Amino acid sequence: MKKMKRKKFWQAGAVLLAATALTACGSSKKSSSSKQDLSWSVAGEITTMDPSKATDVVSFTQMVNTMEGLYRSSKNGQTPGLATSATVSKDGLTYTFNLRKSTWSDGSPVTAKDFVYSWSRTVNPKTESEYAYLFSGIKNADSIQNGKKPVSSLGIKAVGKYQLVVTLEKRMAYFKDLMAFPVFFPQQEKAVKKYGDKYGTASKYMAYNGPFVQKGWTGSNLSWKLEKNSKYWDKSSVKLNQISYSVNKTPSTAYNLYESNKLDGFGLDSNLTKQFKGKSAYHSLANGxxxxxxxxxxxxxxxxxxxxxxxxxxxxxxxxxxxxxxxxxxxxxxxxxxxxxxxxxxxxxxxxxxxxxxxxxxxxxxxxxxxxxxxxxxxxxxxxxxxxxxxxxxxxxxxxxxxxxxxxxxxxxxxxxxxxxxxxxxxxxxxxxxxxxxxxxxxxxxxxxxxxxxxxxxxxxxxxxxxxxxxxxxxxxxxxxxxxxxxxxxxxxxxxxxxxxxxxxxxxxxxAWMIRPNVKGWLCTRADWDFKNAYIK
Incomplete structure (x- = not known):
């Protein structure tokens, strides 16, 4: 995405922007909280928290902040998430990932089997995942989706608890870039089976392994919170204690909340863009x-x-x-x-x-x-x-x-x-x-x-x-x-x-966005907001 000056960092073409040096804003007001609590506006509802079912940026943004895969997006491309190292075979068809020890929000370990389960669930025709096509090129993925081979034949396997081996049918120039996308995140089999059809339909029907855990989303309400995950492997890097989200379909409503110090960031409409363009709190985010x-x-x-x-x-x-x-x-x-x-x-x-x-x-x-x-x-x-x-x-x-x-x-x-x-x-x-x-x-x-x-x-x-x-x-x-x-x-x-x-x-x-100047460290990638390293100065 992009920013004040539309900085674009090209790593396999991805457009990224990190708020590392935001200059002073047009508004002199401070953030809505001095306790590392952020308030953020979104224009639409969450549709699901199920990585196999999501298709929209609102849901994906929630997953980027509450879950984690092999890699995370960064201003310079991809940075390690759960993968501590990766090796690729000479023919480019086999990727071996070594995983760090980490836990789900219930304290149970995240293992290579969680990736195998997640990917297998997504490509399974019974899941009806709209993003299953992204697995094309991974061994047998297409045949599985066409009902010609069993799900168990997918080119992914766990070697012990913390090694994951992925086999491709052909070289994929963009394979590694896919690994930071939520559809490739691990899923806890225990949670999926426990919640059944309710899985991903509300905050309480999920297992999280990312920087934050989600609270208060019922499946249809227009406000919820993310709270710092005390069990996240890299919790020392997470500075925010809480992110409060609210759905504001009318930019004027969001603007009024911003002006009354109840929001730290919101998207602008045409009239507000004209009003604030050029201000130091204004950010232009070309989202690809x-x-x-x-x-x-x-x-x-x-x-x-x-x-x-x-x-x-x-x-x-x-x-x-x-x-x-x-x-x-x-x-x-x-x-x-x-x-x-x-x-x-x-x-x-x-x-x-x-x-x-x-x-x-x-x-x-x-x-x-x-x-x-x-x-x-x-x-x-x-x-x-x-x-x-x-x-x-x-x-x-x-x-x-x-x-x-x-x-x-x-x-x-x-x-x-x-x-x-x-x-x-x-x-x-x-x-x-x-x-x-x-x-x-x-x-x-x-x-x-x-x-x-x-x-x-x-x-x-x-x-x-x-x-x-x-x-x-x-x-x-x-x-x-x-x-x-x-x-x-x-x-x-x-x-x-x-x-x-x-x-x-x-x-x-x-x-176009207005973001308070004392909100630092956020990252916007193709419309997904990552607040892992964000903080309020």
Missing amino acids: GTYYLELNEKNQNLANANIRKAISLSINRKNLTSILGGNNLPANTYTAKDLTKVNGEDYTSMIDASAKKMATYNPSLAKKYWKKGLAELGKSSLTLNLLTSDTDSAKKTGEALQSMLESNLSGLKLTVTSVPFKTRLARRENGNFQLCGSDWIADFGDPISFLELLTSANASNYGSWKNSEYDRLIKASKATNDQNERMKDMSQAESIMLKDCGVVPVYYEDD
Whole structure:
């Protein structure tokens, strides 16, 4: 993510920012507590604390702070978590990790078997994990997910209590970078079996092994706390005693709480961004994400490529980002900019220019595609619905898109439905939408983090767009360790998708935050906030 000056530390492309030298802020007020208690605002609810089931940044941020895997993200890439050392075989297919002695929050040891259990649970088709695809490349992971091999054949095994051996089917250039992502964290089998269907649905139905333990989340409430974990192996590095979270969907509410000294950090909307931009407490956090429209091709109207193209060409992205304010930039690619460098150039520069034009404002061409699409459908008008979250920025985006599309596409009636974040995720995952305003933030610094989502068999391909050549190119990119070849394959695949408007890119995300100047040591990685080393000065 990023900061005051948008510092970007490129380690396998990941964008990271640590608050190591924050200058004095615009506000002279102190933090909400002098006892190492932090108060933080989030815009959406937790959906789950189950590492096998989570898909959103709010939940992942909770896991980054309450759990720990082999590595943790740092401003310089990855830093050891539970792994004290790692060796790689000459052929690059076998990783051996030695683990430190550590404990779960109930005092029982964290062992290599906890990793074996967690990974096996995630790839098990019965778990229905949307992130199971990230295990592709680990021996037998794909076959297990396709029901062709038993879960026990996964390429991971425990050697004694504190050694973990992972076997790959092919070299994976980004394998180590995956290890700091929550889906690869260990899980306590005892807790999963004890809580059953309740596992991960509330604070009390979890086992923690990270810097903090979560308290007070019931599964639906809008406030909870993280408390310092007295059993964490590196507890001496943890300075905060408590983090109090509150969900504030309206930035003005969060601002009022900040001004009354009840919040230490909150995200800004367009008006507040204009007001505070340039202040020393203001931070611009480019999160490696893209906001885009998913178009459900199970809907006959949206299965028509000309209708999709008309929609994309009707969006004035420059005007939209101006309305939203902040530092968001118009997007003409699905993969976020500044995510990966290829021979010194941004990956997105490799994408076909003609493909990018399909994600630019061109109302006259939009009208031609619209007319052609309606003729193919045998219709003179269409009524469509756009699903968004009920946050202030999401509502503003929906309203702007409604106005742009209806004014440019004669005969279109676009309704907008704004629902709580958790509800939007559920409807999206169930395919209960026509158009959906979505965003994706890279899990690690490689285009594959975006592009694999749109392969035909991926569970997160909610719009059901399919293209066999796209699938072939993505598969090819994962079969080689030649970075230039990988990027060439992926850029060609993305060009195919953009020309067909498989999804419609809208803007590259750049979050704006106000954070008190005496809050130090925080780390923001791709929208996940890590407070392990944070403190109040």
